[in-house]
Amino acid sequence: MDRVTGRSPSTGGVHDLAPWAIAALAGASLAVFTVGWAGGTLGAGVSGHGWHTPPFALSTATRLTGEGPGAVWPGTPAAAVYGGMIALLAVIALPAALVVRLLVERAGRTKGLAGRRELAGMCPKGIEARARELRPSLEGRERLHPDETGNLLGDLDPKGPELRSSHEDVELDLMAPRAGKSTGIAVPRVLRAQGAVLLTSNKSDVYAVTRAERAKAGRVWTFDPQGIAHTERAMWWNLLGDCETIEGARRLAGHFVASVNDDAAKKDFWISAAQNTLTALFLAAARRGASVADLLGWLADPADRTPVDLLRDAGLMAMAEQLQGTVRGAVETRDGIYETARQTVSCLLDPEILAWVTPDPYLPEFRPDRHVVGTDTLYLLSKDGGGSAAGVIAGLADATMRAGVVAAERMGGRLDPPLTAVLDEAANVCRISDLPDLYSHFGSRGINVVTLLQSYRQGARVWGEVGMDALWSAATVKLLGAGLDDADFVQKISTLVGQHDVKTPSLSRSKEGTSRSYSYRQESILPPDRIRALPKGTALLLATGVRPALIRLRPWYKEPGADTISAQAKAESEAITARAAARAVGGVRLEKRSRWERDAAPA
Incomplete structure (x- = not known):
């Protein structure tokens, strides 16, 4: 505001800019004349008409514009003169264009975020050096494929380079x-994996895109008890295989309990008691070779003393006494505990689901210990909501990753090549209750885990606030994508990103003249509204020890070879549709047959 007139500083702005406009016009004219003068001389000399330099004066410019190049460089063809001018202009323009491009890129980059220098350890050279330290199998090789060096995250916004996480990083991604x-994450991570792969999902999209390519790397195991991809059962997994120890039985029981408990941090009496009872039953069945069907029978009849006797025969007296105490307790309490336990494993009452965890002599058994040291792929597909096989999915995923830990210890501490575990929809179909505690341990063993959630609050609902905070802290790489609508969480992220100084000019006028001053204020580098409005396909990268950065995800369909993969995905999707239609027709036929048998039965 003008101190004298009270008018806006913009008043009289034309007069303020006039001297600058005159100077700019004079500078541009001088630059054009210099290029013409030097370029014309260059053209004349190169064409063999002598290196006669005309005077660097206004008169030369007048003659050149009025009479043409022949008056300044006599005897030299006009084409040679103009050619020299164009050549010189190109020599000057190319570096200038590069400088302008760099300036534009720097201006377009959000100030205060990490750049190429801060992220050098995640750039190609830095990540390759780290990979050679972590993977002994790469020793002695001069050239490495980029996918051997780390996990692709995306390109640094706006113009790269590509950024990768190392094979000891564990990742947490939050996106709507x-x-x-x-x-941009699940499919590329599966396609680029160098070792064994584990994927959980409640949809068939990632399976359809990646199955054909992963079949080229090794065997594809599809655990699809609820018909997400409508695949025929071609495998079975021993549900009780790791339940011969109390720890293994308790972990499996915990997966089934977590599948029905909305908040793992809040376990009431019935949930805890049901987990203890399931632990005892799993242990009894595993120690004496009983089947899952036998276990369901024990749950249906609390008075059955078989599991107590089996525990005693196995020498587990304390566990047997505890189970017997539950059975002999007050009828109302006992029935409540057993009913809660029955609800947690209710998915096993479905014969189609039960078949996948029952030994079958005609089908191969999936062995987690063998899977983690190869290049096979395991797809774990399940619906979410009531009746889902989430407990079974979590149990198999946990068994596979723990088998990876054991294999890593045998290899000297780290899997090589690493195991890639993509836990898509982890909060719905793969509720591993102690995942936050295991996260950092997985990274040190060469198990590259990436957990995909829709929001921070979704994770807090499963693992509790404390558990989700632990998962957040343990993840060495975090990607926050589009559509995060939790105001409190987005505000915290804005605070983590930090603030930067903003220079603000102010103009004042007085009788003595015009003066300009500057003040500084702090603004958020990324305000909450901007974080919430991140465009689709971009993400905020939070890596340990580095300032936050914006990256652009690289969707699989924009990568080389996408046409072939797209054709394979289309064929797989059509096959899934055909299998779904055949299953629906089969179900209708079976229902009609059942009705006919019921109607034909004698009264």
Whole structure:
């Protein structure tokens, strides 16, 4: 505001800019004349008409514009003169264009975020050096494929380079639905994996895109008890295989309990008692070779003393006494505990689900210990909500990753090549209750885990606030994508990103003249509204020890070879549709047959 007139500083702005405009016009004219003068001389000399330099004066410019190049460089063809001018202009323009491009890129980059220098350890050279330290199998090789060096995250915004996480990083990604989790993270991570792969999902999209390519790397195991991809059962897994120890039985029981408990941090009496009872039953069945069907029978009849006797025969007296105490307790309490336990494993009452965890002599058994040291792929597909096989899915995923830990210890501490575990929809179909505690341990063993959630609050609902905070802290790489609508969480992220100084000019006028002053204020580098409005396909990268950065995800369909993969995905999707239609027709036929048998039965 003008101190004298009270008018806006913009008043009289034309007069303030006039001297600058005159100076700019004079500078541009001088630059054009210099290029013409030097370029014309260059053209004349190169064409063999002598290196006669005309005077660097206004008169030369007048003659050149009025009479043409022949008056300044006599005897020299005009084409040679103009050619020299164009050549000199090109020599000057190319570096200038590069400088302008760099300035534009720097201006377009959000100030205060990490750049190429801060992220050098995640750039190609830095990540390759780290990979050679972590993977002994790469020793002695001069050239490495980029996928051997680390896990692709995306390109630094706006112009790169590509950034990768190392093989000891564990990742947590928060993005809203349809923000690029599958196309930009899950699918590329599965396609680029160098070792064994584990994927959990409640949809068939990632399976359809990646199955054909992963079949080229090794065997594809599809655990699909609820018909997400409508695949025929071609495997079975021993549900009780790791339950011969109390720890293994308790972990499996915990997976089934977590599948029905909305908050793992809040376990009431019935949930805790049901987990203890399931632990005892799993242990009894595993120690004496009983089947899962036998275990369901014990749950249906609390008075059955078989599991107590089996525990005693196995020498587990304390566990047997505890189970017997539950059975002999007050009827109301006993029935409540057993009913809660029955609800947690209710998915096993479905014969189609039970078949996948029952030994079958005609089908191969999936062995987690063998899977983690190869290049096979395991797809774990399940519906979410009531009746889902989430407990079974979590149990198999946990068994596979723990088998990876054991294999890593045998290899000297780290899997090589690493195991890639993509826990998509982890909060719905893969509720491993102690995942936050295991996260950092997985990274040190060469198990590259990436957990995909729709929001921070979704994770807090499963693992509790304390558990989700632990998972957040343990993840060495975090990607926050589009559509994060939790105001409190987004505000915390804005605070983590930090603030930067903003220079603000002010103009004042007085009788003595015009003066300009500057003041500084702090603003958020990324305000909450901007974090919430991140475009689809971009993400905020939070890596340990580095300032936050913006990256652009690289969807699989924009990568080389996408046409072939797209054709394979289309064929797989059509096959899934055909299998679904055949299953629906089969179900209708079976229902009609059942009705006919019922109607034909004698009264």
